[in-house]
Amino acid sequence: MSTDNSRERLTRAGLNLIQQAISIFDSDLKLAVSNRPYQLMFNLPEALTRPGTSFEDTIRFLVARGEYGEVTDIEESVAARVEQASTFKAHYMERTRANGRTIAVEGAPLPQGGWVTVYTDITEIKRQESLLRARSEELSEQVLDHAEALAQANRALAATNAALEEAKAEITAIEARTRQVTEMTPAHIAHINRNYIYTFSNRRLSSVMPGSAAEVIGKHAIEALGEETFQKINPSFIRAFNGEASVLEITHEPSGRRIRIALTPERDSDSEVSGLFILSTDVTSETQARAALSQASKRELAAKLSSGLAHDFANLLTIILGLQGRIERMEGLPDEAKELAHATLAAARRGGTLLDRIAAISGKRELRPQAVELTPLIEDLAAMARPTLGENVNLQTTIEGLDTPVLLDPGPLQDSLLNLLLNARDAMAPAGGKIVLEARPVQDTWIEFSAADTGPGFSPEALERALDPFFTTKGGEGSGLGLSMVYDQAKLAGGSVRLENTGMGARVVMRLPLRKAKGARPMLVLLVEDNDTIRTNVRDMLTGLGHSVLEAETVDEATALSDLPEVKLVLSDIQLAGEGTGVDLAFALAQRLPVILMTSLPPGDILRASAPCPVLQKPFSQGELAAVLSGVSQ
Template sequence: MSGLHAHPTLRGSEPMGTDAELAADFRALFGNADIGIAQIDIATRRFVAVNGALCAMLAYDRATLLEKTSDLVHQGDVAARDDLYAGLTATGTAQQEARLIGGDGRELWVRVHATLVTDPDGETRRAVNLIYDLSEQHAAAQRAAEEAERSHLALAAAQAGTWEYRYDPPEMLWSDEVFALYDRDRALGPADVDEWLTYVHPDDRDAALRLGRETEADFFTGEFRVRTAAGGWRWLATRARVVRGPDGKRQRIVGIKIDLTTPKAAEAARDAASARFAAAVAATEGVVWTNDAEGRMIGDQPGWSALTGQTPAEYEGFGWAAAVHPDDAQRSIDAWNASVAARRPYFVEHRVCRHDGIWRDFAVRAIPTLAADGSIREWVGVHTDVTEQRAAERALRDLNATLEARVAQATLERDSAWSNSRDILLILDKDGVVTAANPAWTATLGWPVEAIVGRHYTDFVVTDGQSSSAYSLGDAAHGPLPAFEKRYRHQDGSIRWISWVAAPAGDAIYASGRDVTADKANRIELERAQAQVQEMRQLESMGQLTGGVAHDFNNLLTPIIGSLDVMQRRGGLDERSARLVEGALTAADRAKTLVQRLLAFARRQQLRAAPTDLPQLVDGMRDLIVRSVGPNVAVAVDAAPDLPPAQVDAAQLELALLNLALNARDAMPGGGVLTLAIAAETPPPEAGLPARPYLKIGVADTGEGMDETTRKRAIEPFFSTRGVGRGTGLGLSMVHGLAAQSDGRLELDSEPGAGTVATLWLPIAASAPVASAGPAGVTLEGRTVLLVDDEPLVRATTAAMLADLGLTVVEADGAAAALRLLGSETTIDMLVTDYLMPETNGAELARAAQGLRPGLPAMLVTGYADARDLDLTLPSLGKPFRQAELAAAVTRLIG
């Protein structure tokens, strides 16, 4: 920089060395100094010499810099340069700050110290300049000034105020703005802490107090609400810095308060808008994304990632385009480029591959957001799935394209449905006159269509009061009718049940009818079958009750009959006592027969089913039947030849046939014919038996017959039409029980005045009858029997009867006691046990006993037993019994 000089040598100072030494020192300082140093020719204002630091500072090489003059000075600082030269000329030294233009075009602030230098000849031609770079200091000062201005403007714009708290002595200072923020009169002065808290919202007080009490912090900030004079709340932000003394203790806190009420309201509104935007996007099932101005996808895009399954690395930049269908990609890119160029919203539809590999149609809309200078900052877009919408539109277009053909097809289908429908279709006017009928009318009722069109529908309705509904087709003129049934007359005179539905449309009634004649017959049959099932269930319940009563009655009869029998057999009774015992035994035997009938009805008696020749059995009891029915009734037997044997208990069957014969006799008080017919047939389906051959025994009479009510109750136990004292009412009950327990069935067919036929169906045996031989030469004397029964009275009577037969009797009151005896050394030749006992029944005891003593004969004594439970491989004796029956059973057991 020309015209800038170094300081002259100080006159009057002591010499510091030779001129050569000084020159050498100056050259060393000139070359190595880290500040700019230059010698300037005052006349030409050119650089004579410059050091390396100055070249670096001004960004010039040495040769170029030596060619420069005042053109280095900024035009705005030419006056400062001239002032420097004037001062240098006047005093020989001067300093000034100015701006220089560097070789790279930069402006540098420098401070120049100039001193004139005298040549050896005494002339002053040069100046030495020391040049300091002040650019950084000036920039810092400029920034500080700008920052101060910005702070001042920011405080004014933010309606902020300053405050200060001093510790020693305690004092609070508020600016006018702070008083305004608190709506407080300045004349009152700043509020102390306690009064200040009354301004603060109760929910914010603790947090506000903590701000100033955190003694470790040198800077704190916070937000809280204060009450306004109008009764509302104002949001304030406080920013404060702690000023500490040399000892580290707090001296002052200096801060500002800023009114945040408006920003808070704007923030709340922004949050609400964001929530509305998110809800709107969710409502449209759209996916939101953002791109930069060129269309690159940057940053986290969770919606796009969830839609396509692409990772950030995959969709980054233009990678998102890989998810667009190849056939749609170029069209989408062209539309995008056009929107970017025109800075207008982007609209397009294309297919996108979803994360599950399925292509879906999407409507795409993107809007550019602009920066302050009008340039595009980014694009915000939404992908909305329109797959179903477009499919529906295509279907509608296809539908419209084929409308005429479809109308024709629909007409054809309607006509076809009218003609081919199996249901009757009628159209009537509002008065009930038929205006149209389809061919199903003729197919269902025989009348030609011409016979009904033009006539009133009631002309074909049967009006004898048996129709099941009060509705009629004419009622449909007032509104739709529920399904109802009416009877119509067929052309051949028969009756048909028609189920109708009908509804009005304009001035017409449209009706559809279906022939339900067969359905009604099936319903009647179903109701009959359900009634039979209910009847069988009732009988089963009665049977269970009857069986339980009979079992207990048998246990009562056993000691009675046994005791009377023993007394009679032992003799020694006077004539009167003998008659009484005989009468008691007769009554007990009758009670025994009654109980057997009860057990038969209940299907609880113990049956010994075996192959039985039915014609031979009937022939063998013919005389008994003839004597039982009396001379006024003729007995006829009709047996088919070569019949297979029946699987049945012969003794129980004889009793059943005798009961049926006696019932027939009572039904023919004036005499008649009793016919027993035996054949092999397959029962009809209504019998409820498997479709295979059975043996059939029919017992028919020519008596009074029964009405339906009596027939249904005939097999109920104790039901009788004979009157009091003329029977128990258990005869048919016993036959019914025997048939059911034998896997057969009893059927009754009767009408008043036409007699009764009782049909007994019995299963056919798998083998022929086998004659059995009884034991011979068996003696009971000297044998020991183990008698088990939990009823003391029954056990005592049975023990007496066994002892009277010459047997040694060992008694046990249950299975546990019996097993202890069997496990001991006691001699036991046979086991006689009750069947139904607590905990362990007789069959289980017999098996356990034979496990302890293999081959031990065992016999069950029972009042009844279910076929499921009774071990039929063991001998048994039914209760009650006489001594002779007991003796025979024991003899068979050990024989």
């Protein structure tokens, strides 16, 4: 016996034990449930007590039998009663049947539609009331009438209260479901009244803006958000209270997160704004990606604008170097002329170095993030930089709260930090001083690197323009591209650079997105590479990361092996022996398995650009491979 049938039989058996007659009709006016007293009370045939029987058929049977007295038009009477039943209103009534017995009929609508009706035989109660009226000379007629009316009113009130309780339970359930949904939303949803008091919150404020109050209902917005954050939002609050919906983005200073806030006015019946609905979303990752994309677009534009000029300039420098070299080697050349030729050669070579730096800033380059341990990286950088900084410079390093590997591109990071150290050294020359290089996390959003020196600090002009290309305070000694390169690398990664004076010198603060490196789960990797030496090297990297490896040399071999259910990822070279390429393999497996391609082809190659999956540039380290595997498998 199925569970549903068992439950239905138990329910029906329980209802049959009740002395009152019960019937439940659904929203389509079909009988859902009835008990045995219902059939006995109205002497109904078995067919009219089965689930699915229409209310109309039951009424027609009762009307035709005279249950409702003498009726001229049966169908008109049936239609009227069906129409009345379809309204599903709570009701109580008492009526005398054709057999002379009196019944009380009490009906209540159900939240999902339909209604339940309870029929009680009150014939004996009515007889006792009649006897009491006839035999008691002490009770006045008015008292009896009032008592009877009160009894009837009490029964009607009980029916209404039951309907209200059912409605209350339904509303409570709806409210609970609504709160559960809003609390699962990865955003803060709230409401404030005109006094800036929170009247609703889904308890997500502290997760969107760390450091804010966890429980805000009943609190003023200043107390919940903090003075600084409130002042940033308040102009939009004022406009919203004046009826203007708005969306703004702010930087939440305590956490460094970028928050998008939507304010929607709530209007009362008089169209006056009585409060605001607030939706706050953390868009830090989106902002970082947007900044990186914007910087990449600027680099591409700069590369297009400068490539032609750089090409012609390089040709001119080549000619100058050649001619001046010939002049310098001429016999009998006066010493003054030799000095001029030597100075011209030095200037031309410096121009070549400047071209290299411009190419480094504006040229196309891909970030290659990998799992990096910052403590050894900065210690190695300090050991490398100290001899260059000189004996008069004391370099101190501090790393806090960054004990686990993070995803960064170590090459550009070291270049940027070295630039900051050299700039600080030059700012303190010739007397020297102290440089403090620090790295720390800002909440769970940024890694903040700072280089502070004890020099004279930035001038007002430098604070405003030092990040611009070619701006320098070193005269002819500087190219003006050092801090520009730092700024470019930070923006390309989705970060930022800030210049400030500390009162004891200058400080440059660079923020990069904090992304903790998580190792990919051990899995079986299908490695496709036709070069034995490279395949062995990559296999050793994979096994060193805890993965199992299955090897293939061609697309056909890889396709056959990819059907094995244990294979979880494919790592393939783009250029393979035989027919087909790694790109063809990636398209063939796109719907079944994640694929990573590796190649020595340059980023602008047409075949590489057609890849539908991540591409790893050869040569790569085990750390770079681990970072790409982590990003694909999680």
